[in-house]
Amino acid sequence: MHAHPHLSRPDFSTLAPAEAAAGLLDGFTLRELPKGYLLSTPASPHNQVLMVRSGRLRVYLAGDNRELNLSFLEAGDIYTTHTPTYVEAVVSTSLWLIDTPAFARKLATDPSVTPVMMRVMGRLLSNAVGLIEDLAFREVPARLARFLWQLAERRGLRQEHGWLVPLDFSMQDIASLLGTTRQSISSLINQWEREGVLLRQSRRSLLVPSLDALKTRCSPLP
Template identity: 45%
Template sequence: MSETDKRAPGHPLQAFDDPALLQGFHRRELIEGELLGSPGGSRNSVFIVQNGRIRVFLAFEDKEYTLTFLEAGDIYSTHSGAYLQAVKPTEVLLGETSLMLSKLSSMPGAVPIIIRVLGQTLGNSMRIIEDLAFRDVEGRLARFFDGMLARKGRLHNDSHRLELDLNTEDIARLLGTTRQTVSSLINRMAREGILSRSKPGVFDIHRPDLLKLRSQQAGKASSE
């Protein structure tokens, strides 16, 4: 069973189940590391991620700033002024922007759902930009865990289980720092009893109150 077959009711991809909306779109498979779009590119298309993950990032000289990761159900444009790179084998549905606009004019019921998906992506990008501007790395990491806990956390024994399909390098890219720094800060939080890592990508948050306090305190300190 494919990833798209397993989606739950209310999954954003359900907005695109109508064949009429997707007529004229074509399926494209990306290998790890392949670019789907870049600044100054001539392609002006809309794409819908079916499975996999795409990193949206800016690059200036020798530095890269990750804005967000796009996953199944996300919709985005190749004409955004950012680099779009598959970080794992990825499948997208690709169509010209003009084609999508013409279809939406005749299918107004799909517009609110698409706006919601785009709003979530924009909100995530703005949060990352705010963190880079006003928080130190420890504050960014604490806020990242706190936010992901609210979105994906579940009760597990006497703690909260958080399963992330992100490795340490992915988290470091989102926070604008190095993998070594993220590993060091996670180990420090583990020693302080805030969290523990049961296996790669799986964390048990034992003190969500301290996690939230850490993000707030670090944010204040870095903005003074």
């Protein structure tokens, strides 16, 4: 199994602190984006490389009256607009930016940046492939189960009666991440709550008594 788009963070443990502080961000400019700002569209001419300092970006594709979220980027996340997507600040966000020509020069002079960049692109690729697998092979319930399961694995807090899973996405957000509709997600979650797989804690968190119950729902129809 490999990672889901929206849950993976860059692997900074492999980045020497000196690099992170000194080399890597040379040449980047710091920018503040207001909430709702559209940083990039598929049509925009020049690519760039960015790293989020604080806030939250949404990376998405848009089709005929429908949107598909590829990923949400938060503090520390790196992204490159090599690929034709929309990038939008969902809250006020500050980030470091550089455009591709400048970054290419940087790559040429400082070879230590290359492995970082390869990892970033590799991760983007894995995310994309994961989404393709979801869309092509899995039904909506399996996608949601996988999503929640991974969220619990990564962000869940062990509690007395299960895992407390923080959920700072609206149902519309989740639907767009999984390539389905708000209604389908809403119905599923409520059904699962009736079945005892989930307990709604607050508005923005779930309690999952047993991860196994989720895991069994990850496969098509056993």
